[in-house]
Amino acid sequence: MQMVIKKSWFNNSIKEKLIHGFFFCNGIISVVVLLGIFALLVFTSIPAFSEVNLKDFLFGTTWNPTSYVKEQYGIIPMLVSTFMVTIGALAIAIPLGIGTAAYLSDVASPRVREIAKPTVEILAGIPSVVIGFLGIVLVGPFLSKVFGIHNGLNALNGSILLAVMALPTIVSISEDALSNVPKSYGQASLALGATKWQTVIKVKIPSALSGIIAACMLGMGRAIGETMTVLMATGCAPAMPERFLGPVRTLTSSIAIELGEVAYNTTHYYALFALGLVLFIITFFVNMTSDIILHKFEKVNR
Amino acid sequence: MEQFIGFMFLRICIVLVLLALAIILFDIFKKGSATINWEFLSAMPRKGMTEGGIFPAIIGTFFVTIITALLSIPLGMGCAIYLNEYAKKGKLTRLIRMSIRNLSGVPSIVYGLFGVVLFVQMFQLDTSILSAGLTLGLMTLPWTITASEEALKNVPQSYRDGSLALGATKWQSIRTNVLPHAIPGMLTGAILGLSRAAGETAPILFTGAAFYLPFLPKSFSDQFMALPYHLYIMSTQHHAIEKVRPIAYGTALVLIVLIFCMNLVAIITRYKLRKVRME
Amino acid sequence: MKNLLGVLMLSLGLLWSTNAQAQEMLQIKGSDTLINLVQRLAEVYMEENPGAYIAVTGGGSGTGVAALINKKCDIANASRLMKPKEMAQASDQGVNVNRVVIAMDGLSVITHPDNPIKKLTVDAIGKIFRGEITNWSDVGGNNTPITMYGRQSNSGTFVFFRDAVLKGDYSQKMNRMNGNAQIVEAVKRDISGVGYVGVGYVKDATGLTVLSVAAKVNGEYASPLNSADVKSGKYPITRPLNQYINGSPTGPLKEFLEFELSSSGQTVVEEEGFFPIPAEYEEFNTKAGL
Numbered sequence: 001m002q003m004v005i006k007k008s009w010f011n012n013s014i015k016e017k018l019i020h021g022f023f024f025c026n027g028i029i030s031v032v033v034l035l036g037i038f039a040l041l042v043f044t045s046i047p048a049f050s051e052v053n054l055k056d057f058l059f060g061t062t063w064n065p066t067s068y069v070k071e072q073y074g075i076i077p078m079l080v081s082t083f084m085v086t087i088g089a090l091a092i093a094i095p096l097g098i099g100t101a102a103y104l105s106d107v108a109s110p111r112v113r114e115i116a117k118p119t120v121e122i123l124a125g126i127p128s129v130v131i132g133f134l135g136i137v138l139v140g141p142f143l144s145k146v147f148g149i150h151n152g153l154n155a156l157n158g159s160i161l162l163a164v165m166a167l168p169t170i171v172s173i174s175e176d177a178l179s180n181v182p183k184s185y186g187q188a189s190l191a192l193g194a195t196k197w198q199t200v201i202k203v204k205i206p207s208a209l210s211g212i213i214a215a216c217m218l219g220m221g222r223a224i225g226e227t228m229t230v231l232m233a234t235g236c237a238p239a240m241p242e243r244f245l246g247p248v249r250t251l252t253s254s255i256a257i258e259l260g261e262v263a264y265n266t267t268h269y270y271a272l273f274a275l276g277l278v279l280f281i282i283t284f285f286v287n288m289t290s291d292i293i294l295h296k297f298e299k300v301n302r
Numbered sequence: 303m304e305q306f307i308g309f310m311f312l313r314i315c316i317v318l319v320l321l322a323l324a325i326i327l328f329d330i331f332k333k334g335s336a337t338i339n340w341e342f343l344s345a346m347p348r349k350g351m352t353e354g355g356i357f358p359a360i361i362g363t364f365f366v367t368i369i370t371a372l373l374s375i376p377l378g379m380g381c382a383i384y385l386n387e388y389a390k391k392g393k394l395t396r397l398i399r400m401s402i403r404n405l406s407g408v409p410s411i412v413y414g415l416f417g418v419v420l421f422v423q424m425f426q427l428d429t430s431i432l433s434a435g436l437t438l439g440l441m442t443l444p445w446t447i448t449a450s451e452e453a454l455k456n457v458p459q460s461y462r463d464g465s466l467a468l469g470a471t472k473w474q475s476i477r478t479n480v481l482p483h484a485i486p487g488m489l490t491g492a493i494l495g496l497s498r499a500a501g502e503t504a505p506i507l508f509t510g511a512a513f514y515l516p517f518l519p520k521s522f523s524d525q526f527m528a529l530p531y532h533l534y535i536m537s538t539q540h541h542a543i544e545k546v547r548p549i550a551y552g553t554a555l556v557l558i559v560l561i562f563c564m565n566l567v568a569i570i571t572r573y574k575l576r577k578v579r580m581e
Numbered sequence: 582m583k584n585l586l587g588v589l590m591l592s593l594g595l596l597w598s599t600n601a602q603a604q605e606m607l608q609i610k611g612s613d614t615l616i617n618l619v620q621r622l623a624e625v626y627m628e629e630n631p632g633a634y635i636a637v638t639g640g641g642s643g644t645g646v647a648a649l650i651n652k653k654c655d656i657a658n659a660s661r662l663m664k665p666k667e668m669a670q671a672s673d674q675g676v677n678v679n680r681v682v683i684a685m686d687g688l689s690v691i692t693h694p695d696n697p698i699k700k701l702t703v704d705a706i707g708k709i710f711r712g713e714i715t716n717w718s719d720v721g722g723n724n725t726p727i728t729m730y731g732r733q734s735n736s737g738t739f740v741f742f743r744d745a746v747l748k749g750d751y752s753q754k755m756n757r758m759n760g761n762a763q764i765v766e767a768v769k770r771d772i773s774g775v776g777y778v779g780v781g782y783v784k785d786a787t788g789l790t791v792l793s794v795a796a797k798v799n800g801e802y803a804s805p806l807n808s809a810d811v812k813s814g815k816y817p818i819t820r821p822l823n824q825y826i827n828g829s830p831t832g833p834l835k836e837f838l839e840f841e842l843s844s845s846g847q848t849v850v851e852e853e854g855f856f857p858i859p860a861e862y863e864e865f866n867t868k869a870g871l
Contacts, residue, residue, distance in 0.1 A: 012471050019473045023388050026380025030401040030447065033440055037408060037416045044419055066734055068743055068750050099315025107309055108316075116316065123323050125561055127501025129530040130554050133537045134326060137547070150767050151756065164322050171319070197305035218407070225409025227504040228530075232538055236733055239753040247757065252411045252504070257733060259418070259508050260613070260641025263667050264650075269643075276415040280408065287407035291400070348624070350617045350853075428653050429640065513613060513639030514620050516627065525638050541617045541781070543762045 041277040048270035063238050065268040073271050075278060077240045081248035084241055085230060086223045088159025089166055094216050097170030105178035106200050124168035128228040135161045135233030147245055153235040155248040161229045166219035173218060177211025178204055210293050217290030225283050227252040251279045334555025337548045351514060352546055356553055361518050362526030363500055369435020370442055370499045375492045378446025386454040387476055406444035410504040413441045417509040431522045434510035438499040449491020453484040490572040497564035501557060503530040529557045606634030607837060611645020611658030614737040615822055618853045619658055625849055626840050649825055650674050655834050657825040660737025677828045679869040682821040683841045685856040687780040688742055689805045690792045693772045698722045700793040700802045703746055703817050709775060712752025729755040730764045730776035741820045742777050780805045781854015794818060811856045821862050829870035838871055
């Protein structure tokens with residue numbers, strides 16, 4: 001401390017300003033990266049639209065960039081595939097996730113909870129490529145046996161796997177939301193003669209609803225953007241999907257499949273970046289919505 | 303009665319979730335452990351990758367993770383220090399926080415596209431460990447920042463006030479009174495982030511991962527084999543998929559064990575550094 | 582903490598210094614279709630020539646060609662021909678592209694053994710996969726609808742079969758499988774199925790019919806299982822597998838290419854399920870200075 005006092009105030013103030021500036025540069029890096037990703041995607045996508053009509057891109061129902069006859073760049077089949085797989089995943093993950101969260105916060109004894117919550121979170125640590133692998137070797141054969149189909153790599157398979165991947169997010173954030181509901185709410189409900197179950201369903205879940213919705217949106221963002229599992233487990237036919245037991249090809253897997261073979265700096269190459277841009281915009285809005293909901297919920301509870 | 307059925311439903315939910323985890327781990331451990339032996343871990347692949355080991359993939363993943371760490375740990379810590387110690391409440395700070403949250407939601411394949419244009423083409427790093435590591439580093443950044451900030455928040459405000467009251471400058475107080483207490487938490491968070499990066503495939507697909515290399519990478523500008531990419535190839539792209547299935551299981555097991563070990567290291571780091579502080 | 586940094590720095594330094602002393606090595610990059618074959622060729626070559634270093638990496642034909650254009654690799658593997666746009670990019674960069682053909686790939690058309698159809702013309706196969714013929718009775722078989730099994734659009738096999746047989750686009754109803762093995766498994770189980778796979782996958786397979794194919798309606802039927810018919814060009818569905826290089830090869834590059842085309846190299850080609858180069862493609866290799 002003596003050294004500190006000896007040093008002149010003036011020198012220190014310049015040094016402090018420099019240090020402040022240094023950390024400021026670190027601080028805004030995330031803004032720069034986010035804008036950078038967006039800008040690069042936009043600039044690399046633009047050349048595609050000198051040859052592809054924007055309307056055909058957004059509303060075209062055929063994606064066939066390597067056609068023998070006529071190249072077509074319609075993204076509708078991939079959008080439909082992405083949403084099919086995502087909705088399937090959410091249909092599985094939301095009830096399971098909220099149920100698990102409610103169990104952890106209101107039914108489980110503290111000891112069970114202390115073990116069970118981190119265990120569920122282990123799921124988040126399993127790499128997506130491993131989940132996709134299990135889609136090929138476990139879920140695929142299982143589905144083909146149950147439904148009597150030749151090929152178990154389809155939209156349902158992708159949905160099941162994505163549900164597994166979205167679960168830890170949904171459970172963890174929903175459980176936080178449920179635990180943050182003021183204790184007095186539950187006590188009041190119980191005092192009025194409601195059962196524990198009625199309290200959970202009628203009081204706790206409604207009060208934590210915005211947090212739970214935000215959790216589901218985050219899980220949805222994760223499912224839309226996931227690449228490896230859907231690439232490996234959904235069969236990846238580029239045609240317009242017809243049913244859950246048929247193959248689908250999402251935005252993410254299209255990029256992963258085609259970027260390697262494409263000739264650099266051609267329309268097809270730029271079009272793949274346009275797919276990336278569409279994906280970026282969709283996930284951006286999903287995450288923003290979740291963020292806004294989550295913040296409202298934090299304010300209300302304060 | 304209604305309560306009984308309701309709670310039963312909740313119990314079924316958690317049992318299903320835990321069952322999913324159990325099936326995943328059981329299948330990989332059971333079928334993977336049959337393949338694992340010393341040769342599998344230490345030998346090069348042979349005979350068109352139908353025999354031999356996965357040593358180059360282990361090494362490749364290790365080197366990529368080093369680059370990822372060198373980019374994301376210092377930047378992430380710096381950003382967290384700015385946000386928690388320097389930033390005032392305002393529009394800019396809100397913008398930064400919003401960016402971080404959105405970055406963590408950007409799909410990994412989009413990071414891959416970004417890496418192809420920025421590192422591979424613009425910076426002319428070609429497909430290499432460097433390109434892939436930097437791409438993963440950017441992807442890990444939001445996680446590192448969030449974890450580091452959490453660690454800084456846990457340092458009581460009185461530590462800062464005490465040192466400032468004694469005439470220390472802001473940086474001195476951060477350096478001597480805040481960072482030493484925050485670093486264990488920061489490192490723990492950083493290693494957890496790295497463990498996720500090590501398991502990622504999509505960002506390295508086009509930035510440097512190689513199908514097969516007959517020797518280990520010699521520099522950071524070489525291509526590399528990586529565990530997650532190897533598993534992807536072995537289960538979808540290889541010409542004899544059924545025949546190499548045991549290798550795929552073995553690779554999956556090694557990958558999972560590696561990630562669990564990193565998590566373990568994170569926990570031990572926190573424990574040890576805390577103990578040192580105490581003495 | 583400081584120790585950790587020190588170790589990191591040391592390992593960094595070691596890596597770079599070994600890099601500086603690295604021996605001259607051949608970089609081969611490109612198509613994932615060729616990679617198994619070229620990797621095997623490289624393995625055998627390195628066993629015979631202990632001083633040689635060859636790195637074979639995949640990533641796709643586009644990646645390989647882009648690397649060749651940017652002079653980042655010595656050989657680009659391509660299961661397709663280079664596109665005019667890529668040729669133009671190459672000459673802009675001063676890269677004088679030469680094509681070498683190292684092997685032939687034959688595609689077989691497979692059906693379920695209980696299907697009475699044992700041979701088809703290229704024209705009929707094209708009609709089936711374009712979706713113009715949808716029932717086996719239209720080609721003289723049972724009255725059952727046809728189920729098609731093919732590959733993903735990123736595979737060289739997909740493009741080659743389309744350009745050589747369909748000369749049009751695939752029916753959107755074709756099931757797009759991830760690999761040859763999956764197609765074989767699906768056709769084995771599906772009595773109404775038809776699929777195309779590399780000959781290497783069906784050489785010893787049981788429970789399948791490998792169709793004989795004729796180039797023209799009244800032409801001679803030939804089976805891809807007969808190696809002589811493939812080599813003479815009588816079997817119609819074959820394609821050359823290419824390697825692109827910059828200029829005339831010299832030194833280690835030339836030696837490796839010569840090994841690939843030598844009889845021991847071509848033995849590896851056959852072991853991997855491909856076919857030796859027929860006379861008509863040898864002129865490309867002579868032109869490239871081999």
